[in-house]
Amino acid sequence: MFVDLKQLFDIIGERREIEYSMDLSDYELFGGYPFRGPVRLSGEIYNKAGIVTLKMRVGFEFTTLCDRCAEEFTRYYEYRFRHVLVQKLNDSRTDKQDLEDVYIVVEDLRLDLDELMLSDILLSLPSKMLCRQDCAGLCPHCGKNLNDGSCDCTDIDV
Numbered sequence: 001m002f003v004d005l006k007q008l009f010d011i012i013g014e015r016r017e018i019e020y021s022m023d024l025s026d027y028e029l030f031g032g033y034p035f036r037g038p039v040r041l042s043g044e045i046y047n048k049a050g051i052v053t054l055k056m057r058v059g060f061e062f063t064t065l066c067d068r069c070a071e072e073f074t075r076y077y078e079y080r081f082r083h084v085l086v087q088k089l090n091d092s093r094t095d096k097q098d099l100e101d102v103y104i105v106v107e108d109l110r111l112d113l114d115e116l117m118l119s120d121i122l123l124s125l126p127s128k129m130l131c132r133q134d135c136a137g138l139c140p141h142c143g144k145n146l147n148d149g150s151c152d153c154t155d156i157d158v
Contacts, residue, residue: 003111008047009087015046018056022114029122030129034064036074041117045085052085054104058117064129068137069145081120085111 008014019042024035043056059078066073086103136146144151
């Protein structure tokens with residue numbers, strides 16, 4: 001979804017509500033397709049004192065394999081994001097990469113909200129996917145899922 005920002009940059013006090021769903025069911029990640037349902041976005045873009053800000057909340061169900069026990073699980077995630085939108089970067093004294101981490105540059109006054117939302121989601125997902133915080137994982141000898149109980153392996157000296 002592209003958002004035309006011209007009016008928002010031109011008029012102080014202008015505000016636009018955003019609410020829509022994005023289908024990511026064909027997006028491959030971690031060797032599978034974890035977005036089984038729509039990603040829902042709600043938020044607003046507003047110009048306050050000449051500063052254009054995007055605030056959004058995204059929510060989605062995410063299905064993947066546990067990194068410890070390899071069982072499939074589904075979890076609901078909800079994140080909130082805030083971005084300051086600018087038409088260009090003016091500060092030549094600072095490394096532009098540092099400024100691009102703080103601001104979203106929209107030179108043509110069109111924001112690709114899908115791309116931004118997907119990027120925010122991917123950067124916010126946990127680096128280790130666990131079915132539960134206390135997942136016991138698999139027995140290193142026989143491969144039994146230790147969440148289902150202990151295995152019959154005897155202690156093996158290494």
